[in-house]
Amino acid sequence: MKIGFIGLGAMGRPMAGHLQKAGHQLFVWARRPESVGDLAATRCATPAELGRCCDVVFTVVTSSADVEGLALGPDGLIEGMAPGSVLIDCSTIAPDSAREIAARLGEKSIAMLDAPVSGGEQGAIDATLAIMVGGEAAVLERVRPLLDCLGQRIVHIGPNGAGQVAKACNQMIMVAAIQAAAEAMRLAAAAGVDCARVQQALAGGSAASRVLDVMGERMVKRDFSAGIEARLHHKDFGLVLEAARKKGVFMPLTAAVGQQLNALMAQGWGRDDTSSLLRVLEGV
Amino acid sequence: MKIGFIGLGIMGRAMALNLIKGGHTVSVWARRAESMQPLLDAGAKAASSASDAAQGNELVISMVADAPDVAEVMRAVAAAAEPGLIAIDMSTIAPAAARRIGEELAAAGIDFLDAPVSGGEVGAIAGTLSIMVGGSEAAFAKARPAFECMGKNIVYVGASGAGQVTKAANQIVTGMGVLAVAEAFAFAAKNGVDRSKVREALLGGFAYSKILENHGQRMLDRNFKPGFKSWMHEKDLNIVMQTAHELGLCLPGSAATAQMFNAMVGSGMGEEDSIAVLKLLERLSGQE
Numbered sequence: 416m417k418i419g420f421i422g423l424g425a426m427g428r429p430m431a432g433h434l435q436k437a438g439h440q441l442f443v444w445a446r447r448p449e450s451v452g453d454l455a456a457t458r459c460a461t462p463a464e465l466g467r468c469c470d471v472v473f474t475v476v477t478s479s480a481d482v483e484g485l486a487l488g489p490d491g492l493i494e495g496m497a498p499g500s501v502l503i504d505c506s507t508i509a510p511d512s513a514r515e516i517a518a519r520l521g522e523k524s525i526a527m528l529d530a531p532v533s534g535g536e537q538g539a540i541d542a543t544l545a546i547m548v549g550g551e552a553a554v555l556e557r558v559r560p561l562l563d564c565l566g567q568r569i570v571h572i573g574p575n576g577a578g579q580v581a582k583a584c585n586q587m588i589m590v591a592a593i594q595a596a597a598e599a600m601r602l603a604a605a606a607g608v609d610c611a612r613v614q615q616a617l618a619g620g621s622a623a624s625r626v627l628d629v630m631g632e633r634m635v636k637r638d639f640s641a642g643i644e645a646r647l648h649h650k651d652f653g654l655v656l657e658a659a660r661k662k663g664v665f666m667p668l669t670a671a672v673g674q675q676l677n678a679l680m681a682q683g684w685g686r687d688d689t690s691s692l693l694r695v696l697e698g699v
Numbered sequence: 700m701k702i703g704f705i706g707l708g709i710m711g712r713a714m715a716l717n718l719i720k721g722g723h724t725v726s727v728w729a730r731r732a733e734s735m736q737p738l739l740d741a742g743a744k745a746a747s748s749a750s751d752a753a754q755g756n757e758l759v760i761s762m763v764a765d766a767p768d769v770a771e772v773m774r775a776v777a778a779a780a781e782p783g784l785i786a787i788d789m790s791t792i793a794p795a796a797a798r799r800i801g802e803e804l805a806a807a808g809i810d811f812l813d814a815p816v817s818g819g820e821v822g823a824i825a826g827t828l829s830i831m832v833g834g835s836e837a838a839f840a841k842a843r844p845a846f847e848c849m850g851k852n853i854v855y856v857g858a859s860g861a862g863q864v865t866k867a868a869n870q871i872v873t874g875m876g877v878l879a880v881a882e883a884f885a886f887a888a889k890n891g892v893d894r895s896k897v898r899e900a901l902l903g904g905f906a907y908s909k910i911l912e913n914h915g916q917r918m919l920d921r922n923f924k925p926g927f928k929s930w931m932h933e934k935d936l937n938i939v940m941q942t943a944h945e946l947g948l949c950l951p952g953s954a955a956t957a958q959m960f961n962a963m964v965g966s967g968m969g970e971e972d973s974i975a976v977l978k979l980l981e982r983l984s985g986q987e
Binding site: 649652653656659660662663664665666667670671673674675677678680681685 | 933937940941943944946947948949950951954955957958959961962964965966969
């Protein structure tokens with residue numbers, strides 16, 4: 416199959432590689448051409464041109480505005496993609512944006528799935544991502560073999576936007592868990608207890624979690640280099656709290672964690688790992 | 700002065716009336732034509748559109764709900780404006796939005812002031828509003844006679860957007876202030892202590908505030924009629940939280956307070972006064 420790929424960052428690059436390894440022909444467009452690097456793919460001059468070549472296009476970029484620009488902007492995908500082709504957006508964006516983009520593409524009979532992922536860079540490399548999909552079930556079934564190249568748990572959540580709602584829920588739980596782990600580490604250290612042993616002990620009990628394993632270990636080792644850049648979680652919390660506001664949903668914990676992320680950004684750790692929330696606590 | 704006034708809700712109506720009482724020549728426009736009638740009865744001229752409200756006037760003032768409304772109104776004003784017009788927005792909107800509108804108007808040769816108010820309906824009727832102003836100081840000096848008809852504490856804060864920054868700061872203090880009084884009352888009640896006595900005692904000490912005095916009394920009376928509607932305070936705190944997010948600013952108290960107001964809107968109390976946050980606290984602690 417001819418597959419377009421836009422967004423060759425930490426997540427996108429290994430994902431594109433898996434699709435290529437599965438025998439698909441890869442077309443790419445990059446805002447910065449040098450980011451294509453040694454990837455053996457056909458380069459396109461614009462998203463529209465890429466859209467013209469491909470049956471399915473993946474986007475893995477940062478913000479709602481990025482996806483809107485790529486899909487609907489000048490020389491955007493909408494100008495090139497054929498009726499019946501599919502845009503799969505794996506970015507994390509606002510559910511409302513995902514719905515609007517899908518509706519606009521739908522006017523030209525171009526299908527769209529919002530398919531945000533969880534599992535981080537390692538999950539992308541190992542092809543073990545969780546993929547939460549919004550859009551028509553029949554469209555998902557058509558492209559499921561492609562998603563099977565990228566992840567292990569592919570769940571159809573509901574219509575367009577539903578995948579992004581699920582991702583928002585994922586981010587709330589994950590970052591709150593990082594904050595909880597950071598506070599636990601902080602308390603252990605303040606009480607003069609060995610954090611490594613606390614983390615080791617907790618991993619066997621009811622508090623065990625992937626966050627405590629991965630982020631807890633980073634905190635113990637004081638390795639704050641990015642796994643996931645904290646600025647992306649900060650961005651996601653803006654989306655989550657905006658969604659809560661639109662629905663009038665009470666989210667006291669998420670709001671409190673959001674402020675810790677604001678402090679993290681203010682102290683210049685946005686490009687470090689979100690386990691830097693521990694450093695915010697230590698600075699108080 | 701010759702003044703156009705756009706937006707005649709609870710606040711705008713009272714403010715425009717005070718301009719007429721102050722001897723200014725006022726033309727009015729509102730989206731709902733029926734809201735213009737009380738002003739026409741008081742001697743205002745009817746404008747046929749936002750553009751018309753600007754035409755031939757020295758000042759044009761808007762008092763509307765949110766940033767998109769202000770932007771729309773001011774675009775219409777810019778289309779009809781003559782050189783030397785001063786446009787003033789007294790609504791509460793995001794500082795960044797005010798700066799953007801200011802830039803757009805500057806490009807059309809119009810001075811723009813952001814001049815949000817505090818003091819509620821009571822202050823608007825009495826002409827005792829606090830007015831916090833951002834924009835050019837020269838334009839502020841020219842507009843001052845109009846401000847003096849509507850308010851008492853009139854402060855020029857600084858460049859474009861500074862008035863809205865001040866108003867956002869005001870909403871932080873009043874939002875947390877209302878919640879603080881409500882929590883103190885919930886605390887007293889759960890302990891079986893008479894809240895009215897608590898209020899009376901606190902009024903003499905460092906916890907004294909206008910909010911304890913006025914809003915506190917209304918909480919005791921369980922008078923939840925607006926006043927200042929919860930959904931509007933929620934909207935204003937959202938401006939605070941959005942701005943904090945963009946700037947990387949940690950505001951834990953405001954965030955917690957914003958969630959309380961968010962929950963009020965979500966549970967159907969949006970049209971009640973912001974002091975209804977007391978009812979939300981009581982619900983959370985089984986004090987209903």
